[in-house]
Structures are given as C-alpha cells and as structure tokens.
C-alpha cells in the first residue's frame with residue numbers, strides 16, 4: 001500500500017466518523033424529544049392555602065415535603081379548572097395531586113379539603 005492511498009483511506013475513515021457522529025447526535029436529539037412526550041409524573045402532597053389568585057386562577061400553597069420532588073416551601077399551583085378550587089379558602093389545609101409541565105407550571109389534578 002503506497003503513501004497516497006493510505007492518506008486517502010484515512011480521509012474516508014474521517015468522513016465516516018463525522019457522518020457517524022452526526023447520526024449519533026441526531027438520534028440522541030430524537031430520543032430526547034420522545035422522552036418529553038411521556039405522561040407527566042403525578043405527585044401527591046399536603047399543605048395549607050396561603051392565598052388565591054384572581055378568579056382562582058392559581059393558589060399559593062405552603063406545601064409539606066414532597067418526597068422525590070422538593071422539600072416544604074410555599075409556591076403557586078394552578079387548577080386544571082378554576083372550579084376545582086371552589087369551597088377552598090385561605091387557611092384551609094388540603095391534600096392535592098399535581099404534575100409539572102415542561103414550562104415548570106404545577107397543575108392540580110385533585111384538591112381535597114382536610115380537617
């Protein structure tokens with residue numbers, strides 16, 4: 001095998017590697033967007049209602065520790081439908097379920113008043 005043939009083979013090999021690299025990146029990107037279409041994980045939590053937004057568009061809830069999600073803090077959650085917050089008042093203790101959207105909003109799927 002002569003010298004020029006050798007360098008040509010090397011060039012072909014390099015081109016193949018680059019193509020393979022591109023294909024790999026494309027497939028990784030593909031699998032990434034696939035993962036995001038998976039059903040969001042629903043968390044169960046308890047807490048106290050601190051305030052309600054206009055038209056009950058959201059509720060600020062001082063939630064207790066949510067294992068595997070976050071420790072106790074106050075933050076806002078939005079109901080899927082405002083009617084879910086009917087009968088819920090500031091100061092109430094509640095049990096609730098929610099999921100987090102891709103743009104980091106927390107959506108309530110269940111709200112239940114506690115005594």
Ligand SMILES: [Cu+2]
Pocket residue numbers: 063070071072073074075
């Ligand atoms: Cu929180």
